[in-house]
Amino acid sequence: xxxxxxxxxxxxxxxxxxxxxxxxxxxxxxxxxxxxxxxxxxxxxxxxxxxxxxxxxxxxxxxxxxxxxxxxxxxxxxxxxxxxxxxxxxxxxxxxxxxxxxxxxxxxxxxxxxxxxxxxxxxxxxxxxxxxxxxxxxxxxxxx
Amino acid sequence: xxxxxxxxxxxxxxxxxxxxxxxxxxxxxxxxxxxxxxxxxxxxxxxxxxxxxxxxxxxxxxxxxxxxxxx
Numbered sequence: 001x002x003x004x005x006x007x008x009x010x011x012x013x014x015x016x017x018x019x020x021x022x023x024x025x026x027x028x029x030x031x032x033x034x035x036x037x038x039x040x041x042x043x044x045x046x047x048x049x050x051x052x053x054x055x056x057x058x059x060x061x062x063x064x065x066x067x068x069x070x071x072x073x074x075x076x077x078x079x080x081x082x083x084x085x086x087x088x089x090x091x092x093x094x095x096x097x098x099x100x101x102x103x104x105x106x107x108x109x110x111x112x113x114x115x116x117x118x119x120x121x122x123x124x125x126x127x128x129x130x131x132x133x134x135x136x137x138x139x140x141x142x143x144x
Numbered sequence: 145x146x147x148x149x150x151x152x153x154x155x156x157x158x159x160x161x162x163x164x165x166x167x168x169x170x171x172x173x174x175x176x177x178x179x180x181x182x183x184x185x186x187x188x189x190x191x192x193x194x195x196x197x198x199x200x201x202x203x204x205x206x207x208x209x210x211x212x213x214x215x
Contacts, residue, residue, distance in 0.1 A: 001192065048192060062183050070146075084145035089175050090182030096174055106146050107153035107160075114147075114171065119179045121171040127149050129154045129175040131166040134202070135215045144145065 001046040008032060008039045009048050012059055016065060017095070020078050022058040022066035050141055060141070063087030070106075074115075075099030084144075085128050092116045147171065167211050177205045 001009075009033065016021040024094065028036045038125035044051045058066045065071075065081040071088035073080050076097035078129030085103070092099030093116075103112045115122040137144045150155045151168055158165055180201045182191055183210075186195050193201075202212045 005188070006192075010190060012186065013190075017186065046192065053157065063178075063185065085147040086145050086174060086178055089171075089178035090185070093153070093179040093181075093183045094185040101147075103147055105149045105153050107148060107157040111150055112147055112149070115177060119175050121175045124170065124172045126149060126171040127151055127154060127168050128145070128147055128171055129166060129209075130145050130169045131163055133166070133211045134213055138215075 001042050001048060005039045005042050005048075008036060009043050010057065011062075012049065016058075016061050016080075017078070020080060022061065022064070025056040025058075033132050047141075049135040051080060063090035068073075070103050073099055074102075089116060089121070093119070167207075169207070174207060177201070177207070180205065 012028065014021060015027070023031070026041075028076060040049075040051060041055060043049050044055070049058060049062070051057065052059045060066065060083050063082050063086070065083040065087070067081070069081045069083060071082040071085060072087050073091040074083050075092045076095050076099070080091055082091055082101070088101045088103070098118075099116045101112075101114045101116065103109060105112055114126065132144045148157065154168055181198070199214050202208070202214070
C-alpha cells in the first residue's frame, strides 16, 4: 500500500460518507481509472478495506459497512451501517459529530437505542461482547 | 462484536448458540475505545495504524491480557 493507494482509499471513504453507501466498482473506475482494481486488492490485503469475495466490490470500509447489518447509525444528517457495535460507535467518532445507534439485543431482540454524545453512550447501561480474541480478528473479519 | 442489554443476556446468548465466552466491557468503555480507534479514519492525512499503535490504544483502555493481544 503506497501513497497512491492511500489516496484511492481516502477517495473511497469520502464517497462512502457522501453517498451513504459504498461506491460501486463501476463508479470507482469512472472516477479513478483502470488502476483502481489492483489498488483495491492491495488495500484489501493491507486490511485498509474489505472486498466482497468477487474481489472488486467493497464489503467494508471500516467502520462503515456496505451491506445492511444490525447496527444502523444516524450521524451528522446521514445514515450508515456499522459492521458491528464497535464500528457503529466509531462512525460518529470518525465523523466528529454526535450520533445515534439503533440495534437489538441478540439474546432477546429488545430494541437498543443509544445516543453517542461527547464520546459517551446515552444511556450507558448496555454491554459489549467480543467473541474472537484480538489475535484472530482478521482470520475471518466478517464473522468477527 | 455485539451489544447486549446486560451480561445476563450475553451469557444466555452464548449458551443458546454454543459459543465460548469472550470478553465483555461496558458500552461506556466501548465509546471511548471507538473514539480512539476510529476518530482519524476520515482525516485527509490518514495513515494506517501500526500494530503497536493499535495495541497501545487497547492497553490505554485497560484491555490487556492475552485475549487483547494483536498478532
